[in-house]
Amino acid sequence: MLTFALAKGGVSLAIAEINESTPALIVSDHQEVADGQWGHAMQELAHKYPKYIKGNPALLVVLGPSLYQSVQLDRPKLPAAEISQALKYSLRDLVSLAPADIIADYYDSPVQLSGQDKINAIVADKTMLQGVLKAAQELSENICGIVAEEQAVSRLFTQLQEPSVVVYQHDIEPALLQVYQQGELQVNRLVRALEQISALSADEISLGGGSPLSIEVQRSADYFERQLRQRPIKQVVLAVGSKHRAALQQQVADDLGFEVQWAEYPLWAQELATADFADFPVLGGVMLARELLYPAKEQAA
Numbered sequence: 001m002l003t004f005a006l007a008k009g010g011v012s013l014a015i016a017e018i019n020e021s022t023p024a025l026i027v028s029d030h031q032e033v034a035d036g037q038w039g040h041a042m043q044e045l046a047h048k049y050p051k052y053i054k055g056n057p058a059l060l061v062v063l064g065p066s067l068y069q070s071v072q073l074d075r076p077k078l079p080a081a082e083i084s085q086a087l088k089y090s091l092r093d094l095v096s097l098a099p100a101d102i103i104a105d106y107y108d109s110p111v112q113l114s115g116q117d118k119i120n121a122i123v124a125d126k127t128m129l130q131g132v133l134k135a136a137q138e139l140s141e142n143i144c145g146i147v148a149e150e151q152a153v154s155r156l157f158t159q160l161q162e163p164s165v166v167v168y169q170h171d172i173e174p175a176l177l178q179v180y181q182q183g184e185l186q187v188n189r190l191v192r193a194l195e196q197i198s199a200l201s202a203d204e205i206s207l208g209g210g211s212p213l214s215i216e217v218q219r220s221a222d223y224f225e226r227q228l229r230q231r232p233i234k235q236v237v238l239a240v241g242s243k244h245r246a247a248l249q250q251q252v253a254d255d256l257g258f259e260v261q262w263a264e265y266p267l268w269a270q271e272l273a274t275a276d277f278a279d280f281p282v283l284g285g286v287m288l289a290r291e292l293l294y295p296a297k298e299q300a301a
Helices: 038-046 080-090 126-139 149-156 202-206 211-227 245-256 267-272 280-293 295-300
Strands: 002-007 010-017 024-032 059-063 069-074 102-108 118-125 143-148 164-169 175-181 184-191 235-240 259-262
Touching: 002 038, 002 126, 002 280, 010 038, 010 280, 024 038, 024 267, 024 280, 038 126, 059 126, 059 149, 059 280, 069 184, 080 102, 080 118, 102 126, 118 126, 118 143, 126 143, 143 149, 143 280, 149 175, 149 184, 149 280, 164 211, 175 211, 184 211, 202 245, 211 245, 235 245, 245 259, 280 295
Parallel strands: 002 059, 059 143, 164 235, 235 259
Antiparallel strands: 002 010, 010 024, 069 118, 102 118, 164 175, 175 184
């Protein structure tokens, strides 16, 4: 199984053996990208490991937040099979792309208020996706899908049973502020204003540089508790590529009064992990691919 995770400045590759049990991670690699040459980087990374691209392996691509837009909207009153195609017109006033330039898909919002029927739309640029898909198809005819980072990362937090806010941010990508309950993603917010949070120095954090993060965590908690009328948030889980973890953790805890802890890597990924969470999208993609390849196993679990 090949999983690629694309971000503004690079492409990550995970090669794993996938079956109905725990994945076996074989390769975890990364290559920087200039001028949006994601397809070229995918090809170069994959051809470093030629024996694993023989025989049309399953392949999945994860798009980073800088490469898509995520919008919640009312479900169009159309048959399910027609919604994805119709979204480009429903979203024309909600995204920065023209309808002719949009490729869109959606997933259902897990928490609905009485009388609501919301979906989460994922929107990407058609030209960018065509180049990525061409590179993927040259590597394998067995394409599992192209998914958003918010979907992939969620597969790494299924252990969160109590209401929790997860903050995920790496490199110079927008942050994901996600709320989980009973192992399920409940709320997703993409916050572009936090794309520098991983780069804060110790001095900047000590001077309150982490306060914008605390504000956004509180906004997610308030939305979950007050707007969606759910149980109070119990903890905050950080998965941020900061070199000053203790200082950032302490500031969020002091600002909000929540228990704050750092995310942990799954056991199957720990040996090859980058340890800075930059590989969470590609690892989450491995888990998502497993669900797609073995749906009956997931449903029975």
